[in-house]
């Protein structure tokens with residue numbers, strides 16, 4: 085986690101650009117924005133269609149909806165791969181061309197071929213199966229091996245979601261985060277994970293520029309924050325994804341206060 089200092093400002097802390105949400109799935113944009121802000125980032129620039137933009141602004145007026153410089157991108161949650169409008173397609177390709185640290189989720193996974201910057205993909209089993217052209221049941225049999233194989237074959241850091249989240253990169257990192265609660269299996273929690281990860285990419289862009297090996301531990305950290313926030317939101321029962329997001333600042337504070345091993 086990056087802790088702001090007396091000499092920081094909103095730009096030096098890191099700006100996250102978010103291209104998520106659509107008229108069909110506007111809520112994914114709201115969830116990602118909320119989770120990113122609550123993880124701790126200097127600023128969020130949200131760029132999307134009118135409906136998700138209005139909803140995100142209504143919930144989080146601190147977001148900026150004009151294009152400008154960012155340190156990292158979160159792309160694709162709530163965007164259907166086959167139904168992108170021209171403006172969204174433009175925003176996605178413009179973002180990817182900047183070669184900044186980027187999290188590719190859901191409808192942006194298909195753009196992996198043009199992502200030459202430091203990239204983390206965040207598929208669930210169904211999405212990774214589609215990307216690799218195999219059956220979902222094969223991934224379920226050995227998710228760790230498939231995450232590692234995808235990282236090697238695709239040349240990016242892979243965060244494969246599930247009860248166990250497997251993180252693998254092309255340089256040999258293999259990390260596992262086990263979920264604190266299966267109440268997490270509820271719509272929108274993956275969109276929240278995207279926001280958490282995006283926030284960490286934006287605040288650690290210098291470390292990522294120095295080494296793409298920084299991506300895997302950041303992806304694992306995002307997953308740990310997500311799991312701990314889910315546990316606190318759950319308290320042993322069901323919760324909604326905005327409950328999870330509301331727990332993020334407390335989770336971050338507690339981790340920072342904990343003595344280091």
Ligand SMILES: NC(=O)C1=CN([C@@H]2O[C@H](COP(=O)(O)OP(=O)(O)OC[C@H]3O[C@@H](n4cnc5c(N)ncnc54)[C@H](O)[C@@H]3O)[C@@H](O)[C@H]2O)[C@@H](O)CC1
Nearest residue numbers: 109110111112161162163164190191208209210271272275
């Ligand atoms: N409120 C919102 O706006 C929400 C928007 N969402 C967006 O909805 C779009 C479609 O996402 P989906 O994942 O539903 O659909 P997909 O069409 O990507 O995936 C559906 C296929 O994958 C399988 N699958 C789905 N989740 C899985 C999992 N966790 N593990 C293994 N297999 C799984 C399903 O059985 C199905 O075969 C995405 O853009 C996503 O970001 C969802 O995140 C839900 C909430």
Ligand SMILES: Nc1ncnc2c1ncn2[C@@H]1O[C@H](COP(=O)(O)OP(=O)(O)O)[C@@H](O)[C@H]1O
Nearest residue numbers: 208245246247263266268269271272273274275
């Ligand atoms: N059975 C489970 N137990 C705990 N966590 C789960 C389980 N299934 C999925 N998750 C977690 O919930 C989130 C679901 O993400 P995703 O499948 O993208 O859903 P959505 O697209 O609805 O947001 C991921 O963070 C994943 O790791």
